[in-house]
Amino acid sequence: MLSAQSASVNGISGATFTSRAYVQSLQAALNKLNV
């Protein structure tokens, strides 16, 4: 198991989140880092 913060990844693959759950997703955190 990896902490997402320590992993350098370009995207997250996972079960499809709803548009409402997006804000809490790792992909949203990643997008925020890169904007």
Next chain:
Amino acid sequence: MTDGGDGPQAIMHIYPVMGTVVSFTVLGLAEAAARAALDAACETLHAADETFSTWKRDSPVSRLRRGEVALSQLPAEVAEVLELCRTAREWSRGWFDPWAIPGGVDPTGLVKGWAVERALNVLRRAGAAAALVNGGGDLAVFGGPAPGQRWRVGIQHPWRRDALAGIIEVRAAAATSGTYERGPHLFDPVTGRAGNRSVSATVTGPRLALADALATAVAVGGDDALAAVGALDGYAGYLIRPDGTEAHTEGINVFC
């Protein structure tokens, strides 16, 4: 953020569609060209949603499911997607079966991957050096984040929101299916009820449309469906069972 070597900065974009949020990374295009290509890519996603949504009562696919129209009266994309569904049903040995779903044929398990793939192709045709399109957890890519590098994709941990189960390198497509985000929604063609034998199922391969459907198959069918994926050229899979144990086929390296 890497900038793809000596090309312009990576351009990021997000677009809410199909009940989720699609994230884009585009490399090697100037800002204006990248934005124009992204607008066109988002338009293809929106159009796919209008055609295929089973939530929209008057979408062509909803009308097909109710038997109000024949396939031949619908846009050619519908027949194309159903043909891919047929392939996925055969390749998954029946674990992915849109025709077994009560209420009429439902291609939802393949459509998002198909649409994301088309959005990526818009960016490719626009001349991007590399791109990544992530449709709410199902990704299609080409090129890499920097010359000589592959896109690195984290697999969401099914029980810990802030953790990854592992990391894979992706050349073309990676899809993950599970019920930990939206609850039970996967139809098991064997039992005829909602059910899943994996808590997380990831499939990589050349086409996201098929990887998406096959990930659904492995989520539902577990080890039996994983074996079916392992027998396919170019596709590979990784699953996490309800007891936390894992399995994978050849051709996929999950880094921890």
